[in-house]
Amino acid sequence: MATSDSRPAGQARSAPAPGRMNVDFEERVDFARLREHRLRRAAAALEATDLGALLVFDNNNIRYLTGVAIGEWTRDKLCRYALFTRTGELFLWDFGSAAVHHRMYCPWLQPEHCFAAYSTMRGAAPPESNLTERAVRQIKGRLEDAGVAGLPIGVDFTELPTLFELQRNNIEVRDGQQVMLDARQIKSADEIALLSTAAALVDGVYQDIAEALKPGIRENEIVALAAKRLYDMGSDDVESINAVSGERCNPHPHNFSDRMIRPGEQAFFDIMHSYNGYRTCYYRTFSVGRASQPQRDAYSRAREWIDAAIDAIKPGVSTDQVARLWPTAQQIGLDDEKTAFGLQFGHGLGLALHERPIISRLTSLDAPMEIEQGMVFALETYCPATDGVSAARIEEEVVVTADGVEILTRFPAEELFVTNQY
Secondary structure, eight states: OOOOTTSOTTOOOOOOOOOSSOOSSSOOOOHHHHHHHHHHHHHHHHHTSSOSEEEEOSHHHHHHHHOOOOOGGGTTTOOOEEEEETTSOEEEEESTTHHHHHHHHOTTSOGGGEEEOOOOTTTTSOGGGOHHHHHHHHHHHHHHHTTOTTSOEEESOOOHHHHHHHHHTTOOEEEOHHHHHHHHTSOOHHHHHHHHHHHHHHHHHHHHHHHHOOTTOBHHHHHHHHHHHHHHHTOSEEEEEEEEEGGGGSSOOSSOOOOBOOTTOEEEEEEEEEETTEEOOEEEEEEESOOOHHHHHHHHHHHHHHHHHHHHOOTTOBHHHHHTTSOOTGGGTOSSHHHHTTTSEEEEOSSSSSEEEEEOTTTTTTSOOBOOTTOEEEEEEEEEOTTSSOEEEEEEEEEEOSSSEEEOOOSOOSSOEEESOO
8 A cells, every 4th residue: 555755664554544634743644745646646647648738627637636626516517627738737727716716725726827717507608608719719828838739638528519619729639537547546645544534434424324224214314314424524525325225225226215214124325425525435234123034145145245356356456357256247137237237346436436447347357457556446246135125235445455455444344234123
């Protein structure tokens, strides 16, 4: 695992969850070091291409490059963007007065490089306002100033009018998301500490869920409990919470409802939130009051599959080797791997919920990727029960170390957890 530069050589420690405040009496997260690490990674990934710059609209990529965030409101607006050139110039266009705020409170950014963005609000502004043309004119001017105007640029995703306007200005557009994913796949010690802290918040929430999970409570009440508790503890974004119980467990619907939970039923939850931008994807399964043998058997199989993956993972192992340890779609009662996608699954975690590596029979058998030290990802398995309605869902987040993995998700999951037993 990546370590702090100030730690003595050879001294290892588990991934910390040091608390939600920085203090002067312990080394915790060094945010300046975090920003420097991310920008170095992005510069190296960009240098490895023939692109002149990266133009990013994805909030996670913007945060990775600039260290600036607004919040969930901007996630689907495409109203902010950043430009990073291979000559090291970094520009940020943010929503309205947020640009003024950054000039005042973000000294790591050059104030003259922080602008208010031109945004059509996903096309709501009339095309006749020419906002897209103005935006691209500014971007092109910065490319020219940096001396990279004749080179292609990488774009992660954008509105079609922006793409068309870039092309009208003879700017060749290529896939920049792959470059950013290259940068983001290896995590620093500071990133791992933030991911560990995010997981620690969910550890606490699952204790609250275990105490509250009794007959009569509804799925949406558990979602409300979890969201409030996370925000109370310092989460900056509760992205999504799945709450699935009873007959809704099989097939997995990937959502929550107002269903009332009854005695003897299984319920599983997935908590996706972020702490300082770094995310969790963290499933746990419970039986309410009592557990049947089919429920226990399904849980044991799901646990065996995830443990096999955990035991196999180390630097140099490829994702197809892990995917082959898991059952096929047909073995869990589904027609094909695209229908089973996301059930026997691994995915990178960072500022986004899905980064590299992706581990799945749908993708990894044909396009394997080598696992490297410093990767952080989630492993999740799913097993339907023979009763036709119940199912087990388990997920563990892991850091790849020199000789294996360290597990970040600590709420008990070795055996089926039965709540409020009677």
